[in-house]
Amino acid sequence: MGDTITTAKALNLQLLPGYQETKPVVFCGLYPVEADDYNELTITLEKLSLNDSSFHYEPETSNALGFGFRLGFLGLLHMEIVQERLEREFGLRLVTTTPNVAFKVVTEGGETLYIENPAKLPTEEDIVSIAEPFIRASLVTPTEFIGDLMKLCENRRGDYIEMEYIDPERVILSYYLPLSEIMVDFYDQLKSLSRGYASLDYDLADYRPSEMVKLDILVNGDEVDALSTIVHKDKAYRMGTGLVSKLKKLIPRQMFEVVIQAKAQGRIISRANVKPLRKHVTAKCYGGDVTRKRKLLERQKEGKKRMKMVGKVEIPQEAFMSVLTVGRD
Structure with a gap:
């Protein structure tokens, strides 16, 4: 590949440039809705790459979404076409994370990194x-x-x-x-x-x-890596508050309080609480000493504290794409 074929008489021929491998510029994470479909997604990407070698993919793992792939595309239109083919031609149900670009990061050690996944961005202390x-x-x-x-x-x-x-x-x-x-x-x-x-x-x-910072979302103190994004410093507050507000509407109420926070540059910039569901534990107390009702309510409160420590918050699929509609005025 890359050879130039011509006639023997063409002595002053300028050679054609050789083949160059395409480089992706837009990246996103792709995860199956059902964890059991991971193997099917792997086979499907292998098949699709046979007739479209311009997109790149590699396995990655998310704490929130499990096993999936990080895909690289030539542009936004290319990304939309590949996603559409995966869903229509192969019948896959997928969760797509926010599209990102590759940021060029120079570290304190003099190393140059190209970061397309916000979760892999070095700490602020290590970035020059x-x-x-x-x-x-x-x-x-x-x-x-x-x-x-x-x-x-x-x-x-x-x-x-x-x-x-x-x-x-x-x-x-x-x-x-x-x-x-x-x-x-x-x-x-x-x-x-x-x-x-x-x-x-x-x-x-x-x-x-550019003055870029990493914007993290925490749910009950745990970082949700699939919702992390890299934004400009001047837009971090607006995007963080908007995202927290949207997540508050999307995350269903639990039996315990859910705390949603946005963090940038090492500090919390926004917070919202999803109120817990409350069981009417005093429904059967018809009269009697008020201290009995207080004891029941205190017992319920202690139970919710324990539940919050071990309970897992289910985040709906819509939340992972909500980043796309926030802070883009």
Whole structure:
């Protein structure tokens, strides 16, 4: 592969460049809904890779979701196509974690790491710098939507490059944008603000230093690694509070109190409590000394404390994709 074939008379021929293996730029975790389907998912990925060698996969384990795979894709559209094929063609029921990009991390020891899984990010004390991939985006839009689209790009930490008029009614807006900022709903916002007329094209530019932090979610003190994400420092608080608020609605009430917390830069930035279900233990106390009712309630309270220490909180599947709809204003 990579040989250039020509005629004997072509003496000044320039050789064609050789074959280069594709490199993924977008990553996400993929887990079977039922743990028993892990082997089937393994076989399915092997089959799919035979006719699509551009996506990469490797096994990984999550404390919250069990055994699964970390997949790498060429872009967002490629990720959506592979997910759709796995579900439609092979009939798999899957849980997909938040898509991530690969961050370039330089450690205190001088080592350069490419981190696509937030759970593998070194501690803050071991990090010298973090750089994230940027793209050069070209937005073709009617002139009447220029202001709204420029505001959208600036809200996504975009750097303005230039504006070129195609004709009196259409223009090309060029911006440098962090790849992580267009991962989720940027295209939907683009179409909404332009009433469907604007289009987006982009190419990878380079890595640029950014103030990125790891945002962790804790449920009853235990870190849920599948909900961890890497965000910009300025957006950590808003995203943390939004995610905690959404999880409070999604996690069902238990027989014990459930505490949901968001943590960034070593401190808790948001907290919410899911109130416990309460059994009416005093229902059969018809009158009598009030101290008897108090003893029953105190006994119930102690029981809930013990239950909280050993009880396991079941987190619904919707919670793992709730990161996608938070903090993207």
